[in-house]
Amino acid sequence: MLSYVAYSIASGSLTLSRSVLDRAADRRRDEDWLEKAWAAPDTQVVVAVGDKLQATADRSALNLVAPAEAPEGIRIFLGIDRESGAGQTADGRAVFAVLVAGEADESYAGLRELGVVLSDREAGIAVHVVGLANWHAVNTHCANCGEHTVVVEAGSVRDCPNCGIHHFPRTDPAIIVMVTDDQDRALLGRNGAWPEGRYSTLAGFVEPGESLEAAVRREVLEESGVIVGPEVLYAGSQPWPLPSSLMLGFYAKAIGTEIEVDGDEISDARWFSREDLRALVEAGTMAIPGNISISRRLIEGWYGEELTGSW
Known part of the structure; x- marks a missing residue:
């Protein structure tokens, strides 16, 4: 290991x-x-x-x-x-x-x-x-029969008066992970829809029947081609109700360093040393997520201190 x-x-x-x-x-x-x-x-x-x-x-x-x-x-x-x-x-x-x-x-x-x-x-x-608010906005009608739902239990539940189903607020689990290699470099990727120079940790939704650790390995492999080893360590979680996610943060170790991005969601991914990352951020040629993001905290946890600059 x-x-x-x-x-x-x-x-x-x-x-x-x-x-x-x-x-x-x-x-x-x-x-x-x-x-x-x-x-x-x-x-x-x-x-x-x-x-x-x-x-x-x-x-x-x-x-x-x-x-x-x-x-x-x-x-x-x-x-x-x-x-x-x-x-x-x-x-x-x-x-x-x-x-x-x-x-x-x-x-x-x-x-x-x-x-x-x-x-x-x-x-x-x-x-x-x-x-x-986001949940109420998209649950005005029953998914089972189509009837208009009514608000009950002080706004925490919506009931269907026709078929009797109780509709509860939904939270979608999503993993977000800082992957490092055997040189202790960080793997960061850029979404194809983002401006040049914007990078973040890799993330994705947990699929039905999937453990969090399995989701980490699958998402990293799908997006970057990098294989994650057996150690996947939980770091913390943060609600992200935009509209309904719970971001579950992890640190993981890669086996190998070869990168092959999916070309769909991720257009570029690279390994960054601490020196490289700091130099690029301070030069303004690279931007990392803002302070509200758990991605920023994962990056700074690896880096060892707070960084300047953000999206």
């Missing part, structure tokens, strides 16, 4: 993996409690249009409003802020979202813009809202 250096993602560095609220799933069917929580003066509401959230004017935080100030829309119970010491019961302060139809104006912003500036509490709120 090849020797393997275990890299790691810095604790707390995954921008969209931060969460503070207790989701309090047991309250989703308690209509009396939900109505009291909605009526409480200290309850907070985030408003969403599509996958964009209402933000403060300086784009530094979510614009959390009182229920009386929230517009009409799909009301979603997000959870309880038990740290607040406030709330309509001893539970703590309740937090809701309202999903509004229409076009977002300039007061709204997306996760790519807000993710890196939000607090842990608000980052957790944001990914929860965007994930549910």
